[in-house]
Amino acid sequence: MSFFALGVNHQTASVELREQIAFNPERLSQILAEQSHNHDLNDMVVVSTCNRTEVYAMTDNADMVLNWLAQSNGIDVKQLLNHVYRYENADAVSHLMRVASGLDSLMLGEPQILGQVKSALSIAKNSEVVSPNLNRIFEYAFYAAKRVRSETAVGSHAVSMGYAVAQLALQVFSKPDQLTIMVVAAGEMNSLVAKHLAEMGVAKVLICNRGTERAEKLAQEIAHRVDVEIIPFNQLAENLYRADVISSCTGSLHQIISYADVKTALKKRRYQQMLMVDLAVPRDIEPKVEDLDGVYLYGVDDLQSVIDENLAQRRQAAVEAEVMVNQLVTQLVTRQKVREAGSTIHAFRQKSEEMSQQELEHALHRIRSGEDSAEVLKDFSHRLTQKLLHPTSILLREAAQAEDPDHFEWMQEKLDDIFQCQRKPKFSK
Structure with missing residues (x-):
């Protein structure tokens, strides 16, 4: 019996193909529960995210796994052949450890993948398709990911705009649990900013968006972690004073936060400091705001230079992490x-x-x-x-x-x- 890892990811398949073979948790639970009665293939874990769908299985026949992946999603197996990668035994263990550690991610060192792999194992165990041997391999992969995270710097530097803004807020303010955050526009970039800061334990998030649909969607996604309030876009200026951190990314052709608006907000705040991040191109915030005492203004170029430097540091740390993974694979084997x-x-x-x-x-x-x-x-x-x-x-x-x-x-x-x-x-x- 061999241990196989088989699947596609952002490096081998288009987003269209990844969408075709993706599983949501509910459908995956149902399919795996049915698979538990299949004696030929009933020892498996499926990891499915926006960037990858992979099957980890104990079996003597990897082709059976490939056919199962195609049939479960109603596509011809020939569609997968040119996009699927396949690893066996020690190579499969190494791949799983690299995935769990964020070394195989689109964003090197991203932390979310470990939770997603743990969730995948939990779904498979609840469906009773995980043997003690397969479970041991996954538990050791989690141990490897923890070692990589704690003993290398592969995940310690901000390499996304959203995460960089969150880290910047922690540097400027010492007590995140007392902060009020305002995101101006609820697009993808500011959604990440809001989610990162919510995870870091800020007190409140104000969402100011032109339409209500996106604002309400973002509010629902973070409401379990933080107090949320939606503000009408036409009331932006009069609510600026309430925010300690403001992240703006509207895509507007004109500046929407003026020097006068911020000066008034500072006066209402009794000149308590503000962090303002302008992620928009063209810019949302009047550059002159930087001259106000008590205001820290950062633009896209400022953050990008930090991100580029941090990404280089992550890549350097990844070399050390890869050596560690190889050692841990040898130990497990x-x-x-x-x-x-x-x-x-x-x-x-x-x-x-x-x-x-x-x-x-x-x-x-x-x-x-x-x-x-x-x-x-x-x-x-x-x-x-x-x-x-x-x-x-x-x-x-x-x-x-x-x-x-x-x-x-x-x-x-x-x-x-x-x-x-x-x-x-x-x-x-």
Whole structure:
């Protein structure tokens, strides 16, 4: 039984194809529950995000996994063949660890993927399609991801605009739980800003958007973490004073936050400091605002230079992380081999015990029949030795006949070491 990782991601498939084979949690739970009755393929975890859909499975047939992935989404398997990557055993373990650690992400080191992989394992376990062996591999991958996060800097530098704004807010203000944030426009960029800051525990988020639909959608997404208020766009200027941090990204052709508006807001705040981030091009905030005491104004270029530097640092840290992952893969594979060897040794010992018992019963029967006990014991020793050494003799003979002589020499050397250890006299104290 081999461990396979098979799937597509942002590097191998278009967004259209990724959409075709994506699973939402509800549908995935249902499909996996049905799969639990399939004896040929019932040990698997499916990770499905906007950037990847991957199947991790214990099976003897990777093609079966590929066919399942295609059939489950109602597409021809030929559509996947040129886009699917496939890893087996140690390579599959390495891939899983890299995914969980954020080393294989579109945004290097992004932290969300670990939670998504954990959620995928949870769905599979609830559907009863995860064996103890597969679960051990995933738990070790989580351990590897934790090591990468805590012992390298691969995830410690802001490399997205949204995260950079959140980090900037923490640098300017020492107590995030007392901050009120205003996002002007609820597009993708500001949604990320709001979500990052909500996760960091700010007190309140004000959403100011031209339409209500996007504002309400963003509010629903973060309301479980933070107090949220939606402000009409025509009331932007009169509400500026309420915000400690303002992130604006409207896409307007004209500046929407003026020097006079901010000056008035500062006066209402009794000149408590404000952080203003202008993510828009053309700019939303009048550049002259930077001259006001107590206002920190950052633009796209300011943040981009920080992001570029941080991304370079992440890439450098990723080299260290890759070395760590390779070491951890080796450790896990070694542990698995030892575990497998343990079961093989147990089976061999059990078989040896059965042979010994058979020979003993045969010898006792001969003694009861009146045969000379010394001769019987001598014959018993010879027969048992021959049976026990027979498998080893076959292995040595096959190794000697193999094209690669190293295997035979290794076995010969190890056996000599074992026999020498057994010949060492034991000294009593």
